[in-house]
Amino acid sequence: MPLAQIESLDHEGRSVAHVDGKAIFIEGSLPGEVVEYASYRRKPSYEKAHVLTVLRASSQRVAPPCPHFGTCGGCSMQHLNLSGQTAAKQRVLEDALWHLARLKPEQILPPIAGTGWGYRLRARFSVRYVASKGGALIGFREKHSSYVAVMDSCAVLPVHVSALIPALKALVEGMSQPDRMPQIEVAVGGSRTVLLLRHLEALTPDDMDRLRQFADAHRIIWYLQSKGPETVTLFHPTDARLLSYELPDFGLELLFHPTEFTQVNHGVNRMLVRRAMALLKPHAGERIADLFCGLGNFTLPIARLGARVLGVEGSAGLVGRARENAVHNGLAAQCEFVVANLFEATEESLAAMGKLDKLLIDPPREGAIALVNALPAAGGPCRIVYISCSPATLARDAAVLVHEKGYRLCGAGIANMFPHTSHLESIALFER
Numbered sequence: 145m146p147l148a149q150i151e152s153l154d155h156e157g158r159s160v161a162h163v164d165g166k167a168i169f170i171e172g173s174l175p176g177e178v179v180e181y182a183s184y185r186r187k188p189s190y191e192k193a194h195v196l197t198v199l200r201a202s203s204q205r206v207a208p209p210c211p212h213f214g215t216c217g218g219c220s221m222q223h224l225n226l227s228g229q230t231a232a233k234q235r236v237l238e239d240a241l242w243h244l245a246r247l248k249p250e251q252i253l254p255p256i257a258g259t260g261w262g263y264r265l266r267a268r269f270s271v272r273y274v275a276s277k278g279g280a281l282i283g284f285r286e287k288h289s290s291y292v293a294v295m296d297s298c299a300v301l302p303v304h305v306s307a308l309i310p311a312l313k314a315l316v317e318g319m320s321q322p323d324r325m326p327q328i329e330v331a332v333g334g335s336r337t338v339l340l341l342r343h344l345e346a347l348t349p350d351d352m353d354r355l356r357q358f359a360d361a362h363r364i365i366w367y368l369q370s371k372g373p374e375t376v377t378l379f380h381p382t383d384a385r386l387l388s389y390e391l392p393d394f395g396l397e398l399l400f401h402p403t404e405f406t407q408v409n410h411g412v413n414r415m416l417v418r419r420a421m422a423l424l425k426p427h428a429g430e431r432i433a434d435l436f437c438g439l440g441n442f443t444l445p446i447a448r449l450g451a452r453v454l455g456v457e458g459s460a461g462l463v464g465r466a467r468e469n470a471v472h473n474g475l476a477a478q479c480e481f482v483v484a485n486l487f488e489a490t491e492e493s494l495a496a497m498g499k500l501d502k503l504l505i506d507p508p509r510e511g512a513i514a515l516v517n518a519l520p521a522a523g524g525p526c527r528i529v530y531i532s533c534s535p536a537t538l539a540r541d542a543a544v545l546v547h548e549k550g551y552r553l554c555g556a557g558i559a560n561m562f563p564h565t566s567h568l569e570s571i572a573l574f575e576r
Contacts (some may be wrong), residue, residue, distance in 0.1 A: 212297075234557070249555050256560065263412070268327055271328055333389050339365070399469055412559055425527070426451035435504065452479075494518045527576075530572045533568075551574040
């Protein structure tokens with residue numbers, strides 16, 4: 145079997161080695177290790193492989209506690225300790241900023257990290273009925289496959305949600321058409337847990353009785369979805385309140401519907417909001433825009449600190465929820481919300497927002513290239529805090545802000561929102 149000495153980790157959490165001048169991406173190994181590997185995909189310029197034997201182990205290697213690691217595709221880095229994961233993600237961010245934008249932050253911000261287990265408060269289980277594998281399979285897909293992993297627990301889910309997996313399998317197996325229920329979504333907020341069942345055929349009265357009994361026995365809330373997102377409805381109990389999460393540093397409770405976007409890791413989100421406010425420094429007399437504001441995760445803390453806030457979001461539903469959250473927290477007088485497509489931002493649409501002292505930008509993976517291109521090259525907001533879930537689009541947008549719009553990249557750092565995966569959130573501060 146071929147040998148390789150591992151050099152680094154890439155942005156997908158795979159180890160990188162070079163053998164005879166060819167890049168080899170090896171899953172399951174760590175920088176500094178010497179391994180035997182087997183390739184499963186060969187291309188002229190690279191190969192993809194998995195590790196067979198670790199001949200010299202890294203000091204950061206740990207035994208993955210999850211029995212499904214290596215089969216389930218949900219986690220890719222459980223064999224690397226948490227501090228090593230955080231450091232690797234920081235390097236991914238720094239590499240993206242340098243190689244894609246030729247930028248180095250003036251300050252590397254301390255990483256934001258929390259617990260590695262039980263953190264994932266949102267998830268989407270795939271559901272398959274496979275008689276040859278014993279009945280219903282509920283969980284995440286296998287690595288490099290569309291098959292559902294055979295699993296009865298998940299260590300990154302809250303303990304009470306992980307414990308539901310065997311009971312959900314039994315529930316699905318007892319339904320009238322178990323092969324017509326492709327997924328179950330999970331959302332946890334406050335002390336409440338929602339399960340959203342996607343079903344492709346009408347449920348029978350017996351099916352609905354089974355769902356009610358399950359909800360009562362396990363103290364969960366059922367939502368149902370028969371077709372598109374517009375068909376999501378509360379099923380049982382019919383008087384269930386909305387989910388919520390708290391930002392205790394700012395005395396805030398934010399309400400949300402189970403299908404509305406929130407961060408999966410509430411603990412790290414609290415730290416990220418705290419960091420964002422420390423960098424943005426909102427105060428009375430300022431007018432600040434929160435762009436891609438969602439349901440108000442950053443808008444309301446800005447308002448709580450005394451500034452007037454303009455929240456802009458492309459989803460009318462999320463803007464409606466943000467307004468409700470502003471009222472719920474007694475901040476409606478300081479907040480204004482607008483529905484607008486920021487992916488089509490122009491100099492004119494940005495100018496129409498009025499004078500803005502500072503910006504907070506929190507776009508999806510596509511980034512905010514139209515928005516940063518629309519910013520004036522002089523004047524305009526003196527400070528921008530940019531939250532990103534893609535190092536590549538952050539680097540692209542940072543290049544425009546620094547090289548074309550006259551900002552400095554004062555600081556950047558990561559938030560380990562998804563431990564044991566290659567996904568990373570980051571935060572950057574730009575100033576004129």
